[in-house]
Amino acid sequence: MAGQKIIDKLIINSPYEEPKFYWHYDRETRTFEKRKGRRPAGYVVASESSKSFDDPGVFVPIKLVNDIRPRVKTWREAGYPGVTGMTKRLLSYWRDPGERADRRFFFCQLEAIETLIWLLEAPDAEKVGIHIPSDGGEFKRICSKMATGSGKTIVMAMLIAWHVLNKVVNPRDTRFSKNVLIVAPGLTVKSRLSVLNPSDINNYYEVFNIVPPGLMDSLRQGKILITNWHTLAWEDDEKLKKKKSVDKRGAKSDEAYVREVLGDMASTQNIIVINDEAHHAWRVNPELKVKREFKEQEAQATVWVGGLDRIHRARGVLCCYDFSATPFAPSGKKAQEEALFGWIVSDFGLNDAIESGLIKTPRVVIRDDSARTSELKSRLYHIYMDPDVKDDINRKAQESEPLPDLIINAYYLLGKDWLETKKAWEEAGQKVPPVMITVANRTETSARIKYAFIHNEIMIPELCVPEGILQIDSKVLDEAESSEEEVFVDINQDD
Numbered sequence: 001m002a003g004q005k006i007i008d009k010l011i012i013n014s015p016y017e018e019p020k021f022y023w024h025y026d027r028e029t030r031t032f033e034k035r036k037g038r039r040p041a042g043y044v045v046a047s048e049s050s051k052s053f054d055d056p057g058v059f060v061p062i063k064l065v066n067d068i069r070p071r072v073k074t075w076r077e078a079g080y081p082g083v084t085g086m087t088k089r090l091l092s093y094w095r096d097p098g099e100r101a102d103r104r105f106f107f108c109q110l111e112a113i114e115t116l117i118w119l120l121e122a123p124d125a126e127k128v129g130i131h132i133p134s135d136g137g138e139f140k141r142i143c144s145k146m147a148t149g150s151g152k153t154i155v156m157a158m159l160i161a162w163h164v165l166n167k168v169v170n171p172r173d174t175r176f177s178k179n180v181l182i183v184a185p186g187l188t189v190k191s192r193l194s195v196l197n198p199s200d201i202n203n204y205y206e207v208f209n210i211v212p213p214g215l216m217d218s219l220r221q222g223k224i225l226i227t228n229w230h231t232l233a234w235e236d237d238e239k240l241k242k243k244k245s246v247d248k249r250g251a252k253s254d255e256a257y258v259r260e261v262l263g264d265m266a267s268t269q270n271i272i273v274i275n276d277e278a279h280h281a282w283r284v285n286p287e288l289k290v291k292r293e294f295k296e297q298e299a300q301a302t303v304w305v306g307g308l309d310r311i312h313r314a315r316g317v318l319c320c321y322d323f324s325a326t327p328f329a330p331s332g333k334k335a336q337e338e339a340l341f342g343w344i345v346s347d348f349g350l351n352d353a354i355e356s357g358l359i360k361t362p363r364v365v366i367r368d369d370s371a372r373t374s375e376l377k378s379r380l381y382h383i384y385m386d387p388d389v390k391d392d393i394n395r396k397a398q399e400s401e402p403l404p405d406l407i408i409n410a411y412y413l414l415g416k417d418w419l420e421t422k423k424a425w426e427e428a429g430q431k432v433p434p435v436m437i438t439v440a441n442r443t444e445t446s447a448r449i450k451y452a453f454i455h456n457e458i459m460i461p462e463l464c465v466p467e468g469i470l471q472i473d474s475k476v477l478d479e480a481e482s483s484e485e486e487v488f489v490d491i492n493q494d495d
Helices: 063-077 085-095 107-121 152-169 187-196 237-242 254-265 292-315 350-355 373-381 405-427 443-454 474-481
Strands: 021-026 031-036 042-045 058-061 141-146 179-184 223-228 271-276 317-324 344-348 487-490
Touching: 021 350, 063 107, 063 344, 085 107, 085 152, 107 141, 107 152, 107 344, 141 152, 152 179, 152 187, 152 271, 152 317, 179 187, 179 254, 179 292, 187 223, 223 254, 254 292, 271 292, 292 317, 373 405, 405 443
Parallel strands: 141 317, 141 344, 179 223, 179 271, 271 317
Antiparallel strands: 021 031, 042 058, 223 487
């Protein structure tokens, strides 16, 4: 197909089938080409010329994923040789159109779980040459890279069902475990993960027909602990010395730590760990100095991974399954290949998800019929770095101080788009209006934005209704995220 400057249709694949086409961008001609086949697994890093608003960056392939993909496909088409009877039953059930009806799984969900199964159960001869790098720790980590909105929680439910049901059927098979620790990055995500509790009224195993009829009681023999990463925190001797406490017993041993963190699951062995939003859980490289802005992330990562290290030493982590849309660890440098998790085994990225119609289509924040389109496009794309904006929004300021003109103009143009969308929704019978969301760089800027809307400085009256404006402080939200206790699920006490 000849190149074209504008993509007239972003969605070019079925979400239920392996992608057959993808949009390729030519950096030299700045045109798009609809190519047959599947986009190679990879990610994009900023190029040296990224100051241009439409510069796509540089594509970096993920070799391990590109090596694994065709092998999993061949194995699938051969009928999954080497798998257990239970695994074969699950795979057949998950792919049976008669059982699925209106609950069909997306291709990316099936491929993600198939890849994890292939790594564990496919014949060794099919995995020759496949080496999954370690993160530097003592337990094995495997990462599934899935775009936000592509349904990774369903894959987690599949993963749990696969492990627990296999272990219940064959307790001596050491490849599987019915003890599951799920670690979430905060209260909001943790609450969402309650659907992984087989006893939850909205559990995914029944809602999405993940477990075949008659096997829910077997699934409930598993032990599942859903917890916040905050609960993995501990105090070492150095921290205890700084305390003015009369308690001089010293830091907890790994055994004492595990009993406190795992609670009723503390007696279990060979646990599988599921890290949701796993880009928060990375091992600190002592030879690499992390920049100041990443120090808070470094502290969280240290607690998260360090806690899993202690659990592994005391109880054994059979395997750690990471799920993330952005599995990168801050390097303190510009984004580069070394910052990507090396243990990624499957990838269904943002562009793949857009082209398959799984997530919302992105929009440029300006109207095509604006007389100032050409002038403002590049400036709006890099609005945080614009010379008229950067210093102004990176300082302490009173909420009543006017925002830079460029930001006001951007909101006005975006507001016009919002009005058009609102009108279209109303004509379609939608009673709930669209929502505009802004992420500000600091609390003071957020307050100024709220003030500008409340005082109608944006010149879109329908958006400047005080009752419809909500300001959320991320620092306050983070404090709330760390206060929740863990959720423990243990239907059958028999270990």
